[in-house]
Amino acid sequence: MVTEYKEGAAGTEYSKRDFKVVGTRPPRPDGVDKVTGRALFGADLTAPGMLHATILRSPHAHARIVSIDISGALALDGVKAVVTSNDFVKQGSSGNQDTLDNCMARGKVFYDGHAVAAVAAVSVKVANEALKLIKVEYEVLPHVTDVDAGMLDSAPVLHEGRKFRNIPEGNNANVSGYWEFGHGDTDAGFAKADIIVERSFKTAATHQGYIEPHATLATMGPDGRGEIWACTQGHYMVRDMAAAFVGMDTSQLRVTPSEIGGGFGGKTTVYLEPVALALAKKSGRPVKMVMTREEVFRASGPTTSSSTDVKIGMTKDGRITAGQAKLRYQGGAYPNITAMLGAMTAFAAYDLDAVQTLAWNVLTNRPKQAAYRAPGAPMAIYAVESVVDELCQKLDLDPIDVRLMNAAKKGTLSSYGPTFDEIGLVATLEAAKAHPHYAAPLGPNQGRGVSCGFWFNFAGNTSVSMGINEDGTVSVIEGNPDIGGSRASISMMAAEELGIPFDKVRTIVGDTNSIGFNDVTDGSRVTFSVGLATIKAARAAIKNMCGRAAQVWGIDADAVDWVDGAAVPMGHNAGEFPPMTLAEIAKDSAKTGGPIAGHHEVNADGAGVSFGVHLVDVEVDPETGFTEIKRYTVFQDAGKAIHPDYVEGQMQGGAVQGIGWALNEEYIYGEDGKLQNAGFLDYRIPVASDLPMIDAVILEIPNPGHPYGVRGVGETGIVPPLAAVANGVSHAAGVRMTELPMSPPRILAAIDGAK
């Protein structure tokens, strides 16, 4: 999520230094728990007296709820509580109300799988039997699931009478958002072009595809105090939402995050947690809820699908004279800003005199979209990078040279407004050009694709606290669920700053009562923001420890410095004292003023944008239309890789999710508006045998906004693969591909159509 991006707003944090711990590859602190099966994920906790709850979901894509009769369910032996939308509190903000209505339909169901009621019972089996006894009378309404169809005047209206802000005349009532970005005179720019390519592209909705289904365990007593255990990317978000929906003070609800089995943005909102809490409140018993995989597909995530027109003009030597994109996204039945992010990112890789992007969000009868890794960017950049590739092809120009000629750099006025500070796009492109992959020969039916990618990165609200223990070790508490190794990188930054070994630090993710507020683990923000707060918490502890040493030495605290994990006098004038180590200071802390701790709270800024370039070689079988990924190399600017293994892991994982998006993955709806492939058999994510090794090349162009130069790395990696693979397939198949996924039948049809 990007909400308050201000490039260059914080430029004074970074200072060059030699690292001792940062940049090494120690085993992750939660590793042994995870290889032995000891780690507790969302569905792994039980409580004494626990009930199990399941959800009744709409069989219709669009219907008015005339009535709900729960009496039959309540009468069944073993049923302890039933809730519907009547059991939740009306919300003050439309955003919260939409999220609540998505958790439990109010008045209307908007998609196949929309929750209507929930039952808590002594077992899952009894709860499911009870669901069959709930009588819902529906008035079925016409539905729409396609983005372009949703914009037609003839489309059924989802939210009758609801007004959305800043929608221009001429759009129908399903358009919930409209945005414009850009600068310069595009008409004049296109007039200067030697060649103009205009194309339309479509991308399918894809699911985040985390292997762990949503799961939660909630308790609430008659004293109004509650507890939630949940797999989530943000337990403070869960606390705030669930408390608001059930109508209690946030202080009375403690949320503890489980280990999280993947999220990719899909666990940045609530589905089950408020429902489990309401059932716990009504029944007076702990309530566990776990989604089935079918429910995950039908009712959580996915990302938006898109329909985009791109027009780019170029001179014959490769300079882009103007770019324009019109992006239409649908993200299901409730408003969202993903199309806006698409419009902001579409041309971000380029330094352009004239650029314009227009974006619409359209409401459709599909599940409420959730963030998915760089939300909005992959599909926008796919369309732009496909057209850039086609221009290079038509002008017989090298695609990396053209991108270098037009690349955004420090001082570039970006296509979405801010002026870029230090960025790594040029270095990343140069690394790709110089890599042996780029010069390797291609075989028959093979093609090579190139694409740039971009993500803003987010910073945001962050709290970190650390205690200096009497044995010279350090306990760190952070408040962001560790989704890919962040406890390792946070421990490393604490150790680096304090000047102690990595294994003297243990970092845990605390519950909502442990430390101050934290934004959700999203926007590639954790290594940046939590790292920044950890470094500053360490500096606070160091200041305290220097004061203790000064006290013992009888000198001024300002005359004490911190070097290699010990207090030292600052120069000869301060006096001659041997270094006093962290362990020595900690051991005597009771005598020098009590416990030593450091903490830092900040609404961080200066996340620093991240660029990547992907190279892929594909082979297309002209007989079957099947695409094989032959070779894949990722180049990405990490600012500074704290733990390079996990930076590479983010780059590799993002690339493979993007490959799935390009080749296989899609939400398939029937004429009846029902999802037809709600399972991993028919919604096919990449498996090990689909892939080669994914080479990862880390570039380090320091981010001025972070003390160690860190940039977020989690999201950029999913942005380039869509266009990189599409460009490779287009070259291999000899025909420009304009719709994702590029499934074998679609590729065959394109080959046949071009004959």
Add this chain to the structure above:
Amino acid sequence: MSKIHVSTSINGDAVEYLCDPSETLLDVLRNRVGLTGAKEGCGSGDCGACSVELDGRLVCSCLVLAAEAEGKEVSTVEGLADGEKLHVLQQKMLEHAALQCGICTPGILVAAKALLEKNPDPTETEVRYWLAGNLCRCTGYDKIIRAVMDAAAEMRGA
């Protein structure tokens, strides 16, 4: 319906349980025996997160009825380490940073162990096809494949 009494062996320990006729081995492991290392990612045999060995054969425990374990030997991720000593595969998964969220890790480990018992010297392609039934959404499989290949090499040398 009355429950079925099952006597089985789990990770070498004799275990008895009562289960419903419709209950899966995964449900019993997780909910009755208290072994939550095997995970339910799909319940339909598509993701491999619930992989266990049943008499030495790699199975998705979500597709096996709990009653079928009668008289058999069940091996789960919890049985992989020997006390404080990690199995080579576990050690190599850590060394290669072959996990991010870790939800697929137990299934991958059990499946990889089953592979190396059959084929101590697999090619990369053989490892990739053997693990094709174990979905990982985080890593892109690169580091997992390297970890398994490295473990195989070390186990052959040992």
